[in-house]
Amino acid sequence: MVPNNPIAKRHRTPLPQWLTNRPRDRRGYPITYVTAIRPDGLPDFTEVDGARRLECIRDGLCGLCGDPLRYWRAVIGGPAVIRLRLTLDPPMHVECAIFAATDRSAGCPFLLKTGTARYSKPAVPGTPERPSRMFLATTRSHQLERDVSDVLARCAAFKNVWEIQDGKLIPLQGAISCP
Ligand SMILES: [Zn+2]
DSSP, X not given: OOOSSHHHHHHOOOOOHHHHHSOBOTTSOBOOTTEEEOTTSOXXXXXXXXXXXXHHHHHTBOXXXXXXXXXXXXXXXXXXXXXXXXXXXXXXXXXXXXXXXXXXXXXXXXXXXXXXXXXXXXXXXXXXXXXXXXXXXXXXXXXXXXXXXXXXXXXXXXXXXXXXXXXXXEEOOSOOOOO
């Protein structure tokens, strides 16, 4: 099904259900479940809603669409996230994550445009805020973990890891080194 909205018309691609169900900003980009909403009511795509982030990690909800995760789930992050299997961002449905990483109509500026500011916090405390490489990995489960200052998602072993390059997923071979 191709929903009748400007993004779908422009890209002529079917949009996943999560995208069609989420509210959109003025440009038509979907506002994810954890996107922070400013006091004036507009979304701030560079910040996450802390309460919703916690809810997603604790209750197993997708960080993009807010629906319950299924058996397989995905995380997106830099080398440290992949090496430590630890992330501040809630895991996502695999199809939601793939869409966000590969389709311009998902509107994720951090993944689609290099050098774009992201959240004010790094994905793993104590690691670089803006990793030079980004990855998408799938795992079967995650657990809530608390460090001294925050709540994180610790993932089970990854089944597959891809590097995200210019909207494409490149299967990763071999070990990942953290810069
Ligand atoms: Zn989802």
